[in-house]
Amino acid sequence: MASGTGAGTGTPHTVRWGIMATGLIAEVFCRDLLTDPLSRNVHDVRHTIVAVSSSTSVDKAASFIEKIDGPASAKLYGSYADLVADADVDIVYVATPHSHHFQNAMLALEAGKNVLCEKALTVTAAQARKLVETAEARNLFLMEAVWTRFFPLSIKIRELIASGEIGTVYRTMADLSFNENNEADDGTVTFADEHRMVNKDLAGGALLDLGVYPLTWVFQTLYHLQPEEEKEPPTVVAAVNRYRTGADETTTVLCQFPRHRSMGVATTSVLVGTDPGGNAAAPAIRIQASKGEIQVAHPAFQPTEFRVIKKGGGVDVVACPIPKDPKRNWGHGMFWEADECARCLRDGRKQSDSMPWAESIVIMETMESALDQGGVVYPDHITTDVYDAKSPLNTGRREGAAAV
Numbered sequence: 274m275a276s277g278t279g280a281g282t283g284t285p286h287t288v289r290w291g292i293m294a295t296g297l298i299a300e301v302f303c304r305d306l307l308t309d310p311l312s313r314n315v316h317d318v319r320h321t322i323v324a325v326s327s328s329t330s331v332d333k334a335a336s337f338i339e340k341i342d343g344p345a346s347a348k349l350y351g352s353y354a355d356l357v358a359d360a361d362v363d364i365v366y367v368a369t370p371h372s373h374h375f376q377n378a379m380l381a382l383e384a385g386k387n388v389l390c391e392k393a394l395t396v397t398a399a400q401a402r403k404l405v406e407t408a409e410a411r412n413l414f415l416m417e418a419v420w421t422r423f424f425p426l427s428i429k430i431r432e433l434i435a436s437g438e439i440g441t442v443y444r445t446m447a448d449l450s451f452n453e454n455n456e457a458d459d460g461t462v463t464f465a466d467e468h469r470m471v472n473k474d475l476a477g478g479a480l481l482d483l484g485v486y487p488l489t490w491v492f493q494t495l496y497h498l499q500p501e502e503e504k505e506p507p508t509v510v511a512a513v514n515r516y517r518t519g520a521d522e523t524t525t526v527l528c529q530f531p532r533h534r535s536m537g538v539a540t541t542s543v544l545v546g547t548d549p550g551g552n553a554a555a556p557a558i559r560i561q562a563s564k565g566e567i568q569v570a571h572p573a574f575q576p577t578e579f580r581v582i583k584k585g586g587g588v589d590v591v592a593c594p595i596p597k598d599p600k601r602n603w604g605h606g607m608f609w610e611a612d613e614c615a616r617c618l619r620d621g622r623k624q625s626d627s628m629p630w631a632e633s634i635v636i637m638e639t640m641e642s643a644l645d646q647g648g649v650v651y652p653d654h655i656t657t658d659v660y661d662a663k664s665p666l667n668t669g670r671r672e673g674a675a676a677v
């Protein structure tokens with residue numbers, strides 16, 4: 274469902290969020306939760322933050338709620354286990370590094386909580402399957418937080434393709450690359466080796482962090498719209514260049530869908546940029562079809578404009594700005610995925626039609642295959658699919674810290 278829904282249908286359904294981790298994206302997501310849904314013309318759902326947890330300390334949770342100008346009533350926890358035990362929490366937002374997603378999401382599901390988990394859902398496909406099995410067995414909602422799928426822009430593009438407006442889509446090329454080169458141009462990037470973007474202990478690397486977005490465009494245009502019985506996992510051919518930390522720095526993934534004679538090309542890098550001049554001169558995404566193509570402007574994760582180009586001429590430019598709540602002077606676009614979670618919870622749906630479990634799994638399989646082909650090997654303790662409530666990934670003991 275897009276924005277602009279539910280006007281005049283009575284009291285909005287309010288969802289009570291528990292926030293797991295207090296880093297950068299948790300801050301952005303929570304600021305979106307705190308915006309007034311009416312500022313995006315949403316009338317049927319609302320959000321409230323009832324608890325925040327930090328694995329570092331209660332003080333960090335307190336600073337977080339202050340920083341985001343969040344509700345003083347929110348409970349503050351110094352452990353993820355305390356958060357998932359809170360009876361007032363309807364859904365847990367997991368905002369930890371990739372390495373932690375499986376254990377943290379399991380912690381929440383095992384405690385009977387619904388989960389929205391940041392992308393990439395897990396480090397391995399087996400972990401993703403285990404999360405889905407657990408959610409299904411416990412009758413809980415689970416969704417990978419691929420927020421772009423819930424943008425009105427994405428919905429419009431999926432509708433355009435489904436309506437046949439550009440004919441049959443045969444190829445999608447999508448890129449999300451950040452030029453993070455150091456000024457010395459010595460092949461090193463601005464991230465320290467310990468940073469989650471390049472640190473293998475945190476399942477860093479271009480593909481899991483950025484490449485998941487070009488793959489989202491490949492899948493939402495070439496896979497998602499196919500009839501259920503015709504969906505086929507792609508044949509995956511990948512090339513990977515590894516950074517000095519062993520994580521991938523530049524990765525290209527070819528996805529071939531033989532049944533539909535279509536092909537996706539997803540590229541990602543931390544050494545070159547999709548839009549180096551910052552003027553959206555080249556499209557980040559090209560959805561190429563028999564009667565024309567759709568071009569989507571950078572960045573692939575937060576696009577606000579696309580062009581429909583018909584074979585033989587004719588260009589329509591479609592702007593899809595992200596609404597701001599004037600009272601908070603804020604609007605990032607993550608609220609649409611939160612609205613989707615709220616509607617699923619309200620309606621008793623355990624998975625989203627726009628980001629279904631099976632699709633998160635097939636994308637994880639695709640990324641796993643690409644990383645395998647490129648020789649990227651992550652440490653055992655973050656690739657295991659054996660859940661351990663006492664794993665340091667759940668208790669927050671940092672690498673090298675004394676065992677508790």
Ligand SMILES: NC(=O)C1=CN([C@@H]2O[C@H](COP(=O)(O)OP(=O)(O)OC[C@H]3O[C@@H](n4cnc5c(N)ncnc54)[C@H](OP(=O)(O)O)[C@@H]3O)[C@@H](O)[C@H]2O)C=CC1
Nearest residue numbers: 294295296297298299327328329368369370371391392393
């Ligand atoms: N949707 C989007 O646009 C974006 C999504 N992301 C995704 O969000 C997730 C988090 O990224 P981001 O917020 O940038 O990361 P940050 O490093 O800023 O925050 C991660 C948080 O996780 C917690 N954490 C627990 N254990 C560790 C550990 N060993 N090392 C580091 N942090 C730990 C910490 O919170 P605490 O101390 O409170 O427990 C920390 O603040 C990733 O999955 C990333 O892919 C990131 C950016 C944008």
Ligand SMILES: O=C1OC[C@@H](O)[C@H](O)[C@H]1O
Nearest residue numbers: 298392470482483486574
């Ligand atoms: O999900 C993301 O989107 C925005 C990027 O800046 C960030 O690195 C990535 O995690």
